[in-house]
Amino acid sequence: MSPRKLSSTGGISLGAIALFAVVTLGALVLSASFLSPKSDSVAQPMRFSHKAHFEDATCETCHLYVMELASAGTPSLEDCVDCHDNTLSENAEDQLEEKKLEKYAEEDTEIPWIHLPRLTADIYFSHRMHAGLGEKPLECKNCHGDIGKSETLPQERQIAFTMSFCVDCHEKRQASNDCLMCHR
Ligand code: HEC
Ligand code: HEC
């Protein structure tokens, strides 16, 4: 390799690095502007930490129908108040969140949770056959990631429910991939 060649490739790669830096910075600024309003900003009515509940409750304590029906189910205020008849957390900030439960109870209104987007209505999916009665029941984690460890409600699904997400597992586990089973 001649010195000249070296310096010219050096020049190119410096240029490439500069371009990369600009693109990366741009991407960072962009993603920061998407990320910053995130943490709890799909304005949920109150904070909910799956992690804080993981030790005291199983998934089914709150998502009552996950083993029996298509839909896992959203806990009602009554399910919350079953445990929260007095203050359970130690931290002052957590207690403030807990107080919101009293307010809903006094007003006798359900907590208006904002749900993640669902599958479209032409796709059939049932928890019963996946988490419930199947011969080899799947763990929630297979499809919902580590939601049990999250401290705020997710802003988006941890795993995207694309067609390949469904059919890849079906193939692996020798479940049917008949189009009409999922598409109706
Ligand atoms: C103490 C009650 C409670 C427990 C226990 C609980 N959850 Fe939840 N979960 C909620 C609440 C409240 C929401 C927000 C309302 C909703 O979206 O249904 C939620 C939301 C979810 C969602 C998002 C639903 C959506 O489409 O918005 C998933 C997925 C979920 N939980 C899975 C689990 C799994 C898996 C476990 C066990 C590791 C679990 N949950 C344990 C109360 C609970
Ligand atoms: C099985 C009993 C049980 C149920 C059911 C339950 N909780 Fe809790 N919750 C707890 C316990 C115990 C704590 C304290 C956890 C800690 O501090 O480690 C807690 C803490 C909390 C906190 C403060 C902690 C934080 O990080 O957000 C909120 C808010 C809360 N719960 C809301 C709810 C809501 C809303 C529901 C119904 C969807 C619910 N809980 C259902 C037992 C329960």
Ligand code: HEC
């Ligand atoms: C094979 C994948 C798979 C497994 C395993 C699974 N889920 Fe789901 N879950 C989904 C899909 C797909 C949706 C979206 C359904 C829709 O949009 O109609 C969903 C939606 C949900 C929702 C919100 C909508 C609803 O049905 O109420 C909750 C809550 C939930 N799952 C909890 C659980 C829990 C708890 C477990 C474990 C006991 C579990 N899931 C196991 C795939 C799965």
Ligand code: HEC
């Ligand atoms: C992690 C593996 C896994 C994933 C992911 C998965 N499935 Fe399945 N699915 C299975 C298995 C295993 C069976 C067979 C259950 C049995 O018959 O015991 C099954 C069965 C089914 C059935 C027939 C039984 C019933 O519920 O009526 C349908 C429909 C179905 N899956 C739809 C879906 C859709 C839609 C998705 C994606 C949103 C999906 N599955 C994702 C493993 C999976």
Ligand code: HEC
């Ligand atoms: C195990 C479940 C499953 C099976 C089997 C399946 N699909 Fe799908 N398919 C899905 C899901 C879930 C989506 C939606 C993905 C999304 O919303 O991104 C989808 C999306 C599609 C789309 C894109 C259009 C749309 O609705 O977004 C086409 C086309 C399609 N499927 C055709 C087929 C054909 C043809 C077969 C049979 C060879 C088949 N699918 C088998 C689950 C399945």
